Every structure is written in structure tokens, then in C-alpha cells.
Amino acid sequence: MHGIIERYRTRLPFAPEDPVVSLGEGGTPLVLAPRLSERANTEVWLKLEGANPTGSFKDRGMTAALSAAVREGAKAVVCASTGNTAASAAAYSARAGLTCAVIVPEGKIATGKLAQALVHGARVVALRGNFDEALKLVRELVNRHPISLVNSVNDFRIEGQKTAAFEITEALDSELDALCIPVGNAGNITAYWRGFTQSGRRPRMFGFQAAGAAPLVHGAPVKNPETVASAIRIGNPARWEQAMDAITSSGGAVAAVTDAQILDAYRFLAATEGIFCEPASAAGVAGLLAHGVQDARRVVCVLTGHGLKDAQTALEQAGAVLPCDPEIDAIERAVLR
Numbered sequence: 001m002h003g004i005i006e007r008y009r010t011r012l013p014f015a016p017e018d019p020v021v022s023l024g025e026g027g028t029p030l031v032l033a034p035r036l037s038e039r040a041n042t043e044v045w046l047k048l049e050g051a052n053p054t055g056s057f058k059d060r061g062m063t064a065a066l067s068a069a070v071r072e073g074a075k076a077v078v079c080a081s082t083g084n085t086a087a088s089a090a091a092y093s094a095r096a097g098l099t100c101a102v103i104v105p106e107g108k109i110a111t112g113k114l115a116q117a118l119v120h121g122a123r124v125v126a127l128r129g130n131f132d133e134a135l136k137l138v139r140e141l142v143n144r145h146p147i148s149l150v151n152s153v154n155d156f157r158i159e160g161q162k163t164a165a166f167e168i169t170e171a172l173d174s175e176l177d178a179l180c181i182p183v184g185n186a187g188n189i190t191a192y193w194r195g196f197t198q199s200g201r202r203p204r205m206f207g208f209q210a211a212g213a214a215p216l217v218h219g220a221p222v223k224n225p226e227t228v229a230s231a232i233r234i235g236n237p238a239r240w241e242q243a244m245d246a247i248t249s250s251g252g253a254v255a256a257v258t259d260a261q262i263l264d265a266y267r268f269l270a271a272t273e274g275i276f277c278e279p280a281s282a283a284g285v286a287g288l289l290a291h292g293v294q295d296a297r298r299v300v301c302v303l304t305g306h307g308l309k310d311a312q313t314a315l316e317q318a319g320a321v322l323p324c325d326p327e328i329d330a331i332e333r334a335v336l337r
């Protein structure tokens with residue numbers, strides 16, 4: 001399977017002879033969710049972005065950002081990250097043979113993401129501060145040094161990520177009324193809107209933020225953002241204006257969901273649809289269930305990252321294991337009870 005640059009090159013800022021750094025990202029499943037559709041009283045499809053090579057949608061943007069960096073002759077890349085950008089940047093840098101440094105908020109990223117960044121050989125810097133401070137510092141750093149910034153302030157990230165909207169448009173030949181998506185730094189909602197409008201579609205864009213990290217909902221930055229959904233623990237989104245433009249021009253809305261609502265949607269997807277996403281990804285589904293999507297009859301929820309990224313939250317949210325002696329009676333009791 002080709003990656004997104006090979007598949008959509010004519011709609012992306014890459015010429016045929018340009019170098020491509022790819023891990024075969026994109027082409028992710030879009031599956032109907034019968035139980036969720038019943039509960040939400042509308043037809044709901046799930047875009048499984050956890051099926052990307054490093055387990056999140058960030059790979060769509062990273063293949064574009066790293067390919068452009070190689071084309072420009074960059075030797076090193078850097079990013080601030082709540083985890084998935086770090087994992088993806090580390091993997092694509094390893095693939096490209098570039099040096100990679102990632103700045104993450106100390107103690108606030110899921111262990112799977114940390115493991116990925118480290119195993120791919122990135123320099124991992126744990127900042128005694130939050131994501132917003134990390135992003136501000138890396139922007140200063142790249143002003144002083146010839147290092148390529150691969151956060152979603154880099155437009156190649158948005159270009160790569162818009163391909164998810166192309167895929168949805170191709171897969172659903174009839175009308176899509178609404179998209180539900182978690183919003184952190186607001187790059188992805190910006191990318192989807194660009195992808196849909198370039199495909200001649202205008203679904204209503206519903207962005208959902210965690211209640212403790214909901215600057216777009218309050219209309220003001222949040223100084224100390226807090227939520228179990230660490231991937232969207234962001235208080236001052238870089239793509240603020242573009243996100244609000246996508247929401248207002250499409251006739252959508254932005255709203256907040258509590259951690260309890262996020263975790264309820266997270267467990268519901270795992271237990272009834274067989275789909276394990278990370279907590280941040282469940283925010284879109286939580287928003288659909290808590291706030292609805294007006295009169296939309298066909299909805300896509302973007303599940304942005306894989307549940308295995310954050311095994312700790314899963315273990316905290318799920319049932320306990322049953323200890324058992326190695327005897328048939330004990331096994332019978334344990335299995336059949």
C-alpha cells in the first residue's frame with residue numbers, strides 16, 4: 001500500500017521527483033458503528049486513525065513534514081508534543097536518517113508514546129512545564145538554529161492530514177452531514193476542513209475539547225489545562241483562528257466534554273464496538289453523545305489514536321484479572337462463574 005504522498009501527490013505540494021519519507025500511512029478503515037448509531041440516534045461511522053503506522057493520525061502530517069524537510073536539506077527536526085507527534089516524528093526521522101529531538105511535558109505523556117519516541121532514537125526532553133510552554137520554546141529554538149519544526153504550525157503537516165478528508169469523501173459516496181473530532185492544538189480540524197472544501201464538501205464541523213482544556217469554548221486561553229485525555233491537554237491552540245473558521249463556516253459548533261463523559265465513550269467503544277482508542281480520541285464520540293449534532297443524519301467520528309498508546313488508563317478503567325490455581329475445578333469456577 002502506498003502512503004498518502006504517492007496516492008495524492010497531485011493534490012499535495014510535492015513534485016514527482018521529490019523525495020518521499022513514508023511508512024505507508026493513510027488508507028485507514030472507516031467502519032460503521034451500529035451500537036453507537038443506536039445510542040446517538042443517527043448513522044455513525046468511525047475513522048480509525050489508530051491504524052496508522054505509529055498508531056495516530058500524526059503520521060499523515062509527518063510523512064509530509066519529513067519529506068519536505070529532506071527536500072530542503074534539513075539534518076535535524078524538533079517538535080513540542082503531548083506524545084503522538086513525538087512518536088511519529090521519531091519514527092519518520094529514523095526512517096529518513098535525520099536527528100530528532102522532542103520536547104514533552106514531564107510526567108504528562110502516555111507511556112506507549114514515550115516508549116516509541118525513545119526506541120526510535122529521538123532525544124527526549126522532559127520539560128518542567130506544559131505543552132503550550134514547550135511549543136513556545138521550540139519556536140524560539142528554530143529561530144536560532146537550522147532545525148526544522150514539525151509541529152502542526154508547519155503547513156506541510158496540515159497538507160498531509162487533509163488526506164483523511166479525501167479518504168472519507170471517497171468512501172462515502174453519498175452525503176456526509178457532520179464530522180466530530182477532538183481538538184487540541186487545532187491542526188487536525190483545520191486539516192479536515194481544508195480537505196473537505198478541496199473535495200467540494202462542506203460537512204458541519206463539530207470540535208470537542210476536554211472541559212479542563214477548552215480554550216475555544218471559553219474564548220480565552222487556559223493557563224493550566226488538565227484532563228485525562230493527555231493528547232488534547234492544550235490551553236492555547238496554535239491554529240485557533242483556523243479552527244474557529246472551520247467551525248463557523250461549516251455551521252458546526254465547539255463544545256466541551258468532561259473527563260467522565262470521555263471515559264464513558266472510551267469504554268463504550270471498546271466494550272460494544274470492539275474498538276480501542278485512546279482517551280483523547282473518545283472526546284469526539286463523547287461530544288456526539290452529550291451535545292448531539294443538530295439534524296445530521298450521517299456522521300463520521302475521527303478516532304485519532306490507538307488505545308494501546310495509553311495502557312495505564314485502560315487498566316484503570318477496565319475490570320480486574322482473576323487469579324486461579326492450576327486445577328480444573330478452579331478453572332471451571334473462574335471461567336463459568
Ligand SMILES: *Cc1c(COP(=O)(O)O)cnc(C)c1O
Nearest residue numbers: 084184185186187188231304305
Ligand atoms: C494530536 C492529537 C489530537 C489533537 O489534534 P490537534 O491537531 O492538536 O487538534 C487528538 N487526539 C490525538 C490522539 C492526538 O494525538
